[in-house]
Amino acid sequence: MPDSHTEAAFSRICSIEWRKVKNPSxxxxxxxxxxxxxxxxxxxxxxxxxxxxxxxxxxxDVAEYKEPTIRANPEILNKLRHHLTKFKTxxxxxxxxxxxxxxxxxxxxxxxxxxxAGTTEHPEPYEPLLYMFDNFGAFGxxxxxxxxxxxxxxxxxxxxxxxxxxWLEEEGFNTSLYPGKGN
Numbered sequence: 001m002p003d004s005h006t007e008a009a010f011s012r013i014c015s016i017e018w019r020k021v022k023n024p025s026x027x028x029x030x031x032x033x034x035x036x037x038x039x040x041x042x043x044x045x046x047x048x049x050x051x052x053x054x055x056x057x058x059x060x061d062v063a064e065y066k067e068p069t070i071r072a073n074p075e076i077l078n079k080l081r082h083h084l085t086k087f088k089t090x091x092x093x094x095x096x097x098x099x100x101x102x103x104x105x106x107x108x109x110x111x112x113x114x115x116x117a118g119t120t121e122h123p124e125p126y127e128p129l130l131y132m133f134d135n136f137g138a139f140g141x142x143x144x145x146x147x148x149x150x151x152x153x154x155x156x157x158x159x160x161x162x163x164x165x166x167w168l169e170e171e172g173f174n175t176s177l178y179p180g181k182g183n
Contacts, residue, residue, distance in 0.1 A: 057155060
């Protein structure tokens with residue numbers, strides 16, 4: 001069992017199967033949209049709490065805004081990058097945006113390891129996307145949008161702050177919706 005949040009996050013990311021699912025089901029596609037909407041809602045919650053200007057587009061680095069002096073150890077970031085390099089040519093699910101989210105998760109985990117107050121005031125900021133990656137989901141980013149088969153705005157994210165949760169970790173999704181991965 002990992003001794004720290006950072007080690008646990010690193011192990012979790014390294015366990016992701018980065019591959020493309022042929023012909024994902026409609027429910028799998030819909031789940032990706034819901035997970036992205038939940039991710040944006042969580043960014044809005046943290047953004048409001050940390051007074052992040054809405055001109056900053058998602059995904060943003062919650063840990064850096066919370067406490068910019070606490071970052072993931074460069075050694076573990078390099079280990080992550082080296083690990084992910086093995087998958088880049090095999091999968092469309094692992095792109096630079098997914099890698100960025102994985103690195104943001106390590107910075108968030110390092111902040112939690114530091115014991116700094118306030119890391120539990122809102123839900124985990126990157127969990128919806130990690131769950132998406134666990135289930136072969138992917139996304140792309142343009143200047144103003146996030147593409148998960150449909151385009152979702154990266155701007156004006158603060159309008160999502162008072163929406164109810166789209167997804168909760170404890171309820172999750174039925175992973176049998178994703179071809180090739182059972183419960």
